[in-house]
Amino acid sequence: MKHLLILGAGTSGTMMANHLRREISPEEWAITIVDKEETHYYQPGFLFVPFDIYKPKQVKKSIDKFIPKGVQLVREKIDRIDKDQNLVRLQNGREIAYDILIIATGTDIAPQEIEGMEGDHWHKDVFDFYTYTGSKNLRNKLKDWEGGKLVVHICEMPIKCPVAPLEFAFLADSFFIHKGMRDKVDITFVTPLDGAFTKPTASKELAYLLDEKNIHLVPNFNIERVDGEGKKIHDYGGKEVEYDLLVTVPTNMGDPMIERSGFGDDLNFVPTNKATLQTQVKENIFAIGDATNIPASKAGSVAHFEAEILTENILRYIRGEELKAHFDGHANCFIETGHGKALLIDFNYTHEPVTGSFPLPGVGPLRLLKETHMNHLGKLAFRWIYWNMLIKGKHIPLVSSEMSTAGKNYEEEAETSPTS
Amino acid sequence: MIEKTYAGICVSCNEEGYLTDLSQWNRQIGTEIAKEEGIEMSDRHWEVVNYIQDQFKKEVPLTIRKIGKSGVVDIKEFYALFPEGPLKKASRISGIPKPVGCI
Ligand SMILES: Cc1cc2nc3c(=O)[nH]c(=O)nc-3n(C[C@H](O)[C@H](O)[C@H](O)COP(=O)(O)OP(=O)(O)OC[C@H]3O[C@@H](n4cnc5c(N)ncnc54)[C@H](O)[C@@H]3O)c2cc1C
Numbered sequence: 001m002k003h004l005l006i007l008g009a010g011t012s013g014t015m016m017a018n019h020l021r022r023e024i025s026p027e028e029w030a031i032t033i034v035d036k037e038e039t040h041y042y043q044p045g046f047l048f049v050p051f052d053i054y055k056p057k058q059v060k061k062s063i064d065k066f067i068p069k070g071v072q073l074v075r076e077k078i079d080r081i082d083k084d085q086n087l088v089r090l091q092n093g094r095e096i097a098y099d100i101l102i103i104a105t106g107t108d109i110a111p112q113e114i115e116g117m118e119g120d121h122w123h124k125d126v127f128d129f130y131t132y133t134g135s136k137n138l139r140n141k142l143k144d145w146e147g148g149k150l151v152v153h154i155c156e157m158p159i160k161c162p163v164a165p166l167e168f169a170f171l172a173d174s175f176f177i178h179k180g181m182r183d184k185v186d187i188t189f190v191t192p193l194d195g196a197f198t199k200p201t202a203s204k205e206l207a208y209l210l211d212e213k214n215i216h217l218v219p220n221f222n223i224e225r226v227d228g229e230g231k232k233i234h235d236y237g238g239k240e241v242e243y244d245l246l247v248t249v250p251t252n253m254g255d256p257m258i259e260r261s262g263f264g265d266d267l268n269f270v271p272t273n274k275a276t277l278q279t280q281v282k283e284n285i286f287a288i289g290d291a292t293n294i295p296a297s298k299a300g301s302v303a304h305f306e307a308e309i310l311t312e313n314i315l316r317y318i319r320g321e322e323l324k325a326h327f328d329g330h331a332n333c334f335i336e337t338g339h340g341k342a343l344l345i346d347f348n349y350t351h352e353p354v355t356g357s358f359p360l361p362g363v364g365p366l367r368l369l370k371e372t373h374m375n376h377l378g379k380l381a382f383r384w385i386y387w388n389m390l391i392k393g394k395h396i397p398l399v400s401s402e403m404s405t406a407g408k409n410y411e412e413e414a415e416t417s418p419t420s
Numbered sequence: 421m422i423e424k425t426y427a428g429i430c431v432s433c434n435e436e437g438y439l440t441d442l443s444q445w446n447r448q449i450g451t452e453i454a455k456e457e458g459i460e461m462s463d464r465h466w467e468v469v470n471y472i473q474d475q476f477k478k479e480v481p482l483t484i485r486k487i488g489k490s491g492v493v494d495i496k497e498f499y500a501l502f503p504e505g506p507l508k509k510a511s512r513i514s515g516i517p518k519p520v521g522c523i
Binding site (some may be wrong): 010038156158160162163191192194197198199200203206220222224236237251265274293297331333335345347353 | 480482485486487489495496499503504505507508518519521
């Protein structure tokens with residue numbers, strides 16, 4: 001009996017368990033999946049919890065609910081991978097040998113990376129919304145916050161769901177208008193990039209959004225430290241921004257387990273072939289989702305497309321065939337803009353987000369890079385799709401893992417810059 | 421796409437003045453772009469440019485932190501060499517695209 005081991009039972013790991021149990025023979029291959037958590041969180045919902053649009057209980061379910069029959073779930077913290085011995089050591093000392101390993105341990109916030117970010121002020125007037133606890137605590141804070149300077153901030157790229165901070169700023173505008181206190185809140189968006197939008201078409205189409213919502217922009221801000229007492233953030237270039245409430249996205253890093261295993265880049269992301277999803281660590285180790293260093297967006301939709309391709313490549317690897325190099329970086333994300341509207345973007349390694357219709361060329365019903373109510377309904381429907389189709393490894397009709405250019409308005413030749 | 425001439429060589433740039441093809445780049449071109457950014461190139465500048473181009477070729481997305489940990493310069497010196505938006509300016513001088521998000 002051979003053994004396939006999956007590390008992490010989040011979005012990617014759960015999808016892989018479902019795909020592979022259907023595809024490979026249980027007589028020949030045992031499948032095990034390891035995770036330290038008892039709960040599977042719907043992370044896209046963390047954006048809505050602070051504004052009381054979703055209740056905390058709507059964004060979590062028991063982790064074992066989504067692990068298929070025939071796959072063994074081990075609830076334990078992973079200590080490290082010993083790639084030379086082909087085994088994984090757990091925190092309780094148990095060792096699990098494998099023939100094929102899939103790393104799906106995602107990324108988490110690392111507020112300790114920024115001087116002064118943690119401390120007495122953490123989750124009092126400095127918050128994250130990238131964790132369950134952060135989004136819940138922020139909801140409690142916003143319930144009776146009297147207003148002042150709200151600063152929405154990104155520490156450094158890459159972060160998962162790179163549009164979430166901007167969505168947070170838009171939803172905050174909408175939230176305070178509805179509360180009748182928008183005049184008491186000053187919203188500033190602070191980013192290390194040179195704008196809220198950095199791609200040519202999106203910049204052109206969406207430049208109006210910040211002005212329309214009266215959100216100030218501080219670009220090119222590379223944070224050096226948080227002054228929790230003085231309520232200021234400082235950057236390396238000497239700039240400072242004052243806040244009453246700081247909502248920050250701390251540095252995102254891969255799990256420290258990657259570092260303990262002796263591979264990973266300076267942010268603990270696993271060096272991975274961006275087209276085949278085989279790691280550069282060893283040929284029997286594959287990686288998927290937020291844990292990799294590939295230049296695609298770190299998003300659930302990306303992991304969904306990767307899962308279809310990785311499943312095919314694992315089957316090829318088992319049969320001793322050459323891997324297919326066809327992951328194109330496809331991402332498909334809704335962007336909430338507040339007031340019941342959202343944008344939709346669809347792009348890959350080489351094609352920037354543009355306007356057009358989706359998924360049916362010329363028909364839609366969704367509109368790319370335009371604010372519509374239908375797109376907002378799409379974003380809300382994503383939660384149902386996530387729990388009922390996505391993590392169960394079901395194919396989503398009309399949306400293929402390779403991006404389609406049909407129905408999209410490309411002006412020039414595709415550009416080829418890596419995205420975060 | 422725009423054509424621009426640096427050091428007597430015609431190169432393709434995007435609307436913001438970033439080269440679109442690193443293979444068209446050479447040191448004279450880098451020196452002239454640096455002048456447009458108000459920077460006089462020194463050996464230290466070139467060490468940073470070499471590192472940045474090397475990372476770009478390996479498809480490693482660049483961040484201020486990465487450069488700070490590169491062993492080539494620390495973040496303070498990086499700011500001193502390329503004042504204000506150091507990553508943007510250094511990328512442009514190196515002939516690679518500016519760092520971008522997904523939209
Ligand atoms: C606020 C927010 C909004 C988002 N919005 C969207 C959106 O609108 N659309 C979209 O597509 N994506 C969105 N995302 C991103 C999406 O949630 C992630 O990209 C996706 O969950 C990545 O899946 P993953 O399996 O790679 O990682 P995860 O789902 O994070 O899973 C990693 C798993 O590994 C486990 N693990 C890690 N280390 C260890 C260890 N040492 N031992 C044991 N277990 C370990 C963790 O417990 C976890 O269960 C959003 C994310 C956030 C935070």
